[in-house]
Amino acid sequence: MIDFIWLALFISGVATAMVTGRMQMVSSAILKGAESGVDLCIGLIGAISLWMGVMHIAERAGAVAWLAQKLKPVARRLFPSVPPDHPAMGAILANMSANLLGIGNAATPLGLKAMEELQKLNSHPDTASDAMCTLLALNTASITLIPTTVIALRMQYHSAHPSAVVLTTFVASLIGTCAALAFDRFFRALSHRRQAR
C-alpha cells in the first residue's frame, strides 16, 4: 500500500511536470524535499526529548495506574465480553491510559499485550473478536490530550500560538472517538444479527 502511494505521488508529479513544463522546479524540489526532511527531524529532537523526559516522570509518578483506575467503569461498559478481573482488562486499561496521556511509544506495547490477552479469550483464533474490534476502534481514533510532534513542528514554523492545536485536537478527537465507538456498536450488532440467522 505504502509502496503504491509513494510511487503514485512521484510518478504523477513527474508526469504532470512533463505536461506543464515544470521539470526544472521538480528537479530542485527533489533535493529540497530531502533536505527539509532531515532539517525537520533534527529540529524535533529538542521537543521530543523534553516530552519523553516529562512523560517518564509522569509514568514513574503513577499517572498510568491512576488513570487506569479512573477509567475502569468506562472500560467495563465498553468491553462487556471481557471479565473485569481478567488480565486482558488490565492491559486494555493501561493501553487506554497511555493513549490518553499521549505516550504513544508506551501505548503500542501495552495494546499488543492487550491483544495477546484477548486472544486467550477468543474462540476463533484467526478471527477478530468483538472486544478486539472495540480496542482497535479506540486506538485508531484515540483521544489526544497533547499532540507533541505537531506542536513541535508548529514551533519550528514560528507559530504565535503553537499549542492552539491542543483545544481543537481535543474536540476533534473526542468526536472521532465517539463516532468510532458508535460505528463499532452498530457493526457489532449487525454481525451478530447476521450470525443468528
Next chain:
Amino acid sequence: MSDALARVSEWMLPLVVSSILVVGAWQRVPLYQTFVQGAKGGFSTAVRLIPHLVAMMVAVSVFRASGAMDGLIHLLNPVLTWLHVPAEVAPMGILRPITGQGSLAFMIDIFQKHGPDSHLGLLASTMQASSDTTLYILTVYFGSVGIYRFRYALAVGLLSDFVSVLASVFAVWLISGMIQV
C-alpha cells in the same frame, strides 16, 4: 471569552509540565534523573523518523512543484466545498489513515505555504493530531496475534477517520471563532 481561550492555549504547556513535576516530587520520584532517562530516547526517536520523512517530503515536494497537487485540488473542489472541507487539506485526509508520515509531509507543506497559524495551518495540525494511522494499527495489532479475518474493524476505522476530518473542520471553526470574537 476570547482572551480566556487564547490564554488557556498559552498556559496549557507550562501548566501541564509544572503540574507533572509537582506530582512527581510529591510521589518522591527522582525528578532530574528520571527526566534525563526518558529524554535520552528523544534523539533516537527523532533520528529514526529521518528516512521516513525524507522519503515522504521528496515525494510530496515533487507532487506539489509539478502542479499535480493543484490539479487534484481543482478536481476535488466541488465535492469538498459541499462538505465545507478546504480542498488543500484533502490529500492529508486521504493519506492520514494510510501513512502518518505522508500526511505529516503534507501538513508541513501547508505550513510552508500558508503558515501554521492560518486557518489551513490550524486545520492541518488538528487533522494530523486527532487521528491515528488506521492501517498501521490494524496491521500491527492483528498481526501480532496472527488474526487475518478483521471482520468490520477496517470499516469502523476508516469511517471514523472520515468523521475525524469533518470533526477537525468543525473544531477549528468552533475554537477559532471563539478566539477571534
